[in-house]
Amino acid sequence: MSAIRTLWRTGILGRCPECGRTSMFNSFYGLHERCGVCGTRFEANSGEWLGGTAIGYAIGALVALALALIEVQWAPIRSAGLPAMWTIAIVSLAVTVVGYRPAKAIWFALVYEMGFMDPDNGASRQ
Numbered sequence: 001m002s003a004i005r006t007l008w009r010t011g012i013l014g015r016c017p018e019c020g021r022t023s024m025f026n027s028f029y030g031l032h033e034r035c036g037v038c039g040t041r042f043e044a045n046s047g048e049w050l051g052g053t054a055i056g057y058a059i060g061a062l063v064a065l066a067l068a069l070i071e072v073q074w075a076p077i078r079s080a081g082l083p084a085m086w087t088i089a090i091v092s093l094a095v096t097v098v099g100y101r102p103a104k105a106i107w108f109a110l111v112y113e114m115g116f117m118d119p120d121n122g123a124s125r126q
């Protein structure tokens with residue numbers, strides 16, 4: 001149940017995984033170094049952004065695949081008079097860009113649940 005709460009609170013809402021009282025983000029993509037309430041260090045290791053990037057690209061790829069399958073089956077994009085390949089590419093790129101923030105939040109929820117974000121001393125448990 002705790003993992004579901006963390007995925008909701010951090011992965012969906014973008015809030016601190018430990019206390020849930022503040023946002024992890026200081027801009028659309030940028031993270032605070034630490035939680036302003038409980039002091040949990042969000043990005044304890046350099047390169048932790050990579051997991052969020054991978055999730056973001058996976059979401060974009062899944063959207064592109066779904067749109068391609070829908071287009072092959074029912075051709076709604078060509079029926080609307082749009083070039084199918086470019087439309088799918090632009091939509092999936094937009095989804096990747098907009099979806100990077102929740103992808104990053106989901107990644108940090110997973111990092112927290114796996115125990116790599118230590119709320120006690122702010123350092124990583126490795």
Ligand SMILES: [Zn+2]
Nearest residue numbers: 016019035038
């Ligand atoms: Zn906190």
